[in-house]
Amino acid sequence: MQEVVVKTKKEKEKFLKFRRKIYNDHPIFVDNNSFMIKQLFSNKTCFSDNKEVIPIYIEDDNFNIKCECIAVYTKELPEYIQLCFFESEKNESAAVKMLVDKVIEIGKKYNCTKLVVGLNGHVNYGLGLLNSHFHIKNSFGVSGNPSYYNDYFKELRCEEVFLNTYVWSDMDSNVNKYSGIINKANSAYSFEFLEKDKLDYYSKIYTDLNNKCFSGYRYYYNRTYKEDKEMLKEMLLFMKPDSLIFAFKDSEPVAFIFWYQDFNELVSPGEEFGIKTYIKNLFLNRKIKKGKIVEIGILEDYRKSGLAFGLMNQAYLRMKKYGIKQGESSWILEENVDSNSICKATCDDLYKRYVVYEKDI
Numbered sequence: 045m046q047e048v049v050v051k052t053k054k055e056k057e058k059f060l061k062f063r064r065k066i067y068n069d070h071p072i073f074v075d076n077n078s079f080m081i082k083q084l085f086s087n088k089t090c091f092s093d094n095k096e097v098i099p100i101y102i103e104d105d106n107f108n109i110k111c112e113c114i115a116v117y118t119k120e121l122p123e124y125i126q127l128c129f130f131e132s133e134k135n136e137s138a139a140v141k142m143l144v145d146k147v148i149e150i151g152k153k154y155n156c157t158k159l160v161v162g163l164n165g166h167v168n169y170g171l172g173l174l175n176s177h178f179h180i181k182n183s184f185g186v187s188g189n190p191s192y193y194n195d196y197f198k199e200l201r202c203e204e205v206f207l208n209t210y211v212w213s214d215m216d217s218n219v220n221k222y223s224g225i226i227n228k229a230n231s232a233y234s235f236e237f238l239e240k241d242k243l244d245y246y247s248k249i250y251t252d253l254n255n256k257c258f259s260g261y262r263y264y265y266n267r268t269y270k271e272d273k274e275m276l277k278e279m280l281l282f283m284k285p286d287s288l289i290f291a292f293k294d295s296e297p298v299a300f301i302f303w304y305q306d307f308n309e310l311v312s313p314g315e316e317f318g319i320k321t322y323i324k325n326l327f328l329n330r331k332i333k334k335g336k337i338v339e340i341g342i343l344e345d346y347r348k349s350g351l352a353f354g355l356m357n358q359a360y361l362r363m364k365k366y367g368i369k370q371g372e373s374s375w376i377l378e379e380n381v382d383s384n385s386i387c388k389a390t391c392d393d394l395y396k397r398y399v400v401y402e403k404d405i
Contacts, residue, residue, distance in 0.1 A: 045102055045103065045104050045105070045110065045138070045139055045142060046102070046103060047100060047101075047102055047142060047143070047146050048100065048101050048102075048103060049098060049099070049100055050098075050099035050100065050101065055099075055101075056085045056099070058101070058109065059081075059085075059099055059101055059109075059112055060078060060081065060082065060085075062101065062109040062112055062131065063075060063077075063078055063081070063112075063131055063316075064078075064316070066131045066132075066133070067314050067315070067316065068314050070189075070190050070314075071313045071314030072179060072180075072181060072188070072313050072314075073181065073182050073188030073189065073313060073314070074181055074182055074184075074188060074308045074311045074313060074314075074315060074316070074317060075315070075316035075317065076170075076182070076184060076185060076186070076187070076188075076308070076316075076317050077129055077164070077170065077187075078316040078317075078318070079316065079317055079318050080164075080169065081114070081129060084097065084114075085099075089274065090268075090270050090271055090274055091165060091169070091271075093268070093270070093271070094118055094119070094120060094268070095116050095117065095118040095165060096115075096116065096117040096118070096154070097114060097115075097116055097165075098114065098115040098116075098150060099112070099113075099114045099115075100112065100113060100114070100115060100143060100146055100147070101113075101143075102139040102140075102142050102143050104139075110132065110133055110136045110139035111130070111131065111132035111133065111136055111139045111140050111143050112129075112130070112131055112132075112143070113127050113128060113129055113130045113131070113143060113147065114128045114129045115127060115128070115146075115147045115150050115151075116128050116164075116165045117150070117151065117154045117156065118165075118265070120265035120266065121263070121265045122154070122155075122156070123156060123157045123158050124151075124156055124158050124159070124160045124163070124263075125147055125148065125150055125151025125154065125156040125158075125159055125160070125405070126159075126160050126161075126163050126164075126165065127143075127144065127147045127159060127160070127161045127162075128163065128164040128165055128170075129164060130161065130162075130173075130189075130193065131189075132192075132193060132196065134190070134192050135192075136196075137196060137199060140196040140200075141200065144159065144200060144403075147159060148403075148405055151405055152405060156405055157404065157405055158402055158403065158404060158405060159202075159401075159402065159403040159404075159405060160263070160400060160401070160402050161173070161197055161202065161400065161401040161402075161403075162187075162398070162399065162400040162401060163263050163400060166265070166267070166271075167258075167263050167264055168267065168271075168272075168275065170185070170186070170187060171207065171263065171375055171398070171400060172186070172187065172207045172375050172398030172399055172400050173187055173189050173193055173194055173197075173398060173399055173400075173401070174186070174187050174188055174189050174191075174396065174398055175194060175206070175396075175397045175398055175399040176395075176396040176397045176398075177190075177191045178396070181308060181313050182308065183306045183308055183334070183336055183372060184304070184305075184306050184307040184308040184317065184336065185336065185338060185374060186209070186374065186375060186396075186398065187398070194399065197401040197403075200401075200403060201403070202401035202402060202403045203401065203402040203403065204399050204400075204401060205262070205377070205378075205379075205399065205400040205401075205402060206377075206378040206397060206398070206399055207375040207376060207377050207378060207397065207398040207399070207400070208375070208376050208378055208384060208387075208394055208395075208397055208398075209372050209373050209374065209375055209376070209394075209395045209396045209397070209398070210372060210373040210376075210387040210388070210391035210392075210393065210394060210395055211370075211371070211372045211373075211391060211392055211393055211394075211395035212370060212371060212372070212390070212391040212392045213369075213370045213392055214369050214370060215356075215360045215363075215369065215370075215390065215391075216360075216369070218389070218390045218391065218392070219353070219356060219357050219360055219390055221389075222350075222353045222357075222389070222390075225350040225353045225354070226350075226353050226354050226357045228350055228354075229349070229350050229351050229353060229354025229355075229357075230354060232293070232349065232351075233291045233292060233293055233298070233299075233351060233354060234291070234292045235289055235290065235291055235292070235358050236289070236290045236292065237285055237286040237288065237289055237290075238250075238276070238280075238285050238286070238287070238288040238289075238290075239285060240280060240285055243273060243276065243277060243280075244273065246276075246288070246290070247269065247272050247273040247276050248269055249290060249297045249300075250272055250276065250288065250290075250300060251267050251268070251269050251271075251272040252297070253290075253297060253298075253299065253300050253341050253343070254267055254272070254339075254341060255267060256343055257299075257341030257342060257343060257344075258341060261377070261380070262377060262379070263400075276288070279304070282304070282305075282307055282321070283304040283305065284304070284305070284362070284366065286362045287302065287303050287304045287362070288300065288301075288302050289301050289302075289303075289355065289358050289359060289362070291342075291351060291354070291355060291358075293346070298342065298343045298345075298346050298351070299340075299341060299342040299343060299346060299351055299355060300339070300340070300341050300355075301337065301339065301340045301341075301355040301356065301358065301359045302337075302338045302339040302340075303335055303336060303337050303338060303359040303362065303363065304335070304336055304338060305332040305334070305335055305336070305366070305368065306332060306334040306335065306336050306371065306372075307321055307332070309330075309332045309333065309334060310330055310332070331367060332366075332368070333367070333368065333370065334368060334370055334371045334372070335359075335363040335366075335368040335370070335371035336371050336372055336373070336374060337356070337359060337371070337372075337373045337374065337387075338374045339374070340352060340355055340356070340383065340386070342355075347382060352382075352386045353386070353389075353390070356386065356390050372391075372395055372396075373387050373391060373395075375398050
């Protein structure tokens with residue numbers, strides 16, 4: 045076997061072809077990341093502006109890829125070398141170890157002290173490998189992977205950092221229990237939605253709130269205005285403008301909630317999310333039945349005010365407008381007590397679990 049650091053057009057095409065093979069072989073999952081990787085390979089994204097990005101694959105003597113990933117380093121998260129966008133065939137422990145060793149070798153050049161697996165450059169691009177394997181298609185924005193991916197990193201004795209998601213079948217009964225708190229929040233705060241013709245204004249608010257609300261959280265580091273504007277501009281091709289809701293107190297932004305429809309409903313298992321999804325969404329007018337709470341961020345001084353319930357209610361009112369009454373949360377670090385508590389209060393049950401792997405270098 046040998047390692048290949050991907051540089052040429054042919055190697056990039058081979059890297060992407062292997063991803064397609066993996067998802068064809070495991071057709072219950074939707075590939076949410078090929079779209080990002082294609083942009084990365086064609087230099088059409090600012091993903092790598094503040095990062096060192098090194099795609100790698102391991103191939104056998106017949107030049108067949110066995111496993112692959114993208115190694116990422118950023119000075120914004122200096123202790124970690126990241127093993128991102130991992131894919132592998134089954135029963136390839138030796139190849140995976142070779143891949144991990146290569147990423148660790150890269151990390152040593154930057155004086156990293158830890159390897160992290162499952163963080164895709166920044167938490168906004170993905171965090172965690174699936175650790176609850178039901179026969180259910182993954183929702184948009186979270187990974188779907190065979191269970192043997194987890195076995196590889198357990199074999200390497202990596203530390204496990206767990207994440208939770210929550211599910212609801214009808215949020216009405218859940219939020220109605222907190223109508224008093226919600227009414228107080230509605231009186232104390234005003235709410236605004238993202239407006240397409242004011243993207244610069246609202247994307248800056250979004251970036252500033254993210255950087256303030258999540259400062260000190262595991263794996264988070266500051267985003268730039270350019271990164272978030274690019275992300276939101278792309279998401280606006282699919283999501284509703286009122287998917288991003290801001291809370292204001294005396295004209296100052298103090299919190300936000302971000303939700304969107306589960307776009308993976310438009311994608312057949314085994315396929316990748318991309319332009320075909322956009323065409324289906326725009327021209328076929330297919331109705332998406334499930335929603336997803338992606339982020340909720342509240343400045344520290346306002347976290348005990350009941351605003352979290354007010355934001356959840358605002359998001360749910362928007363979902364109902366589009367005929368959505370069921371859905372799930374995105375991943376939440378198990379150590380994030382506040383976010384887990386609000387989901388336990390307003391959702392029906394714990395749903396899928398995800399895991400991030402760490403290893404000391």
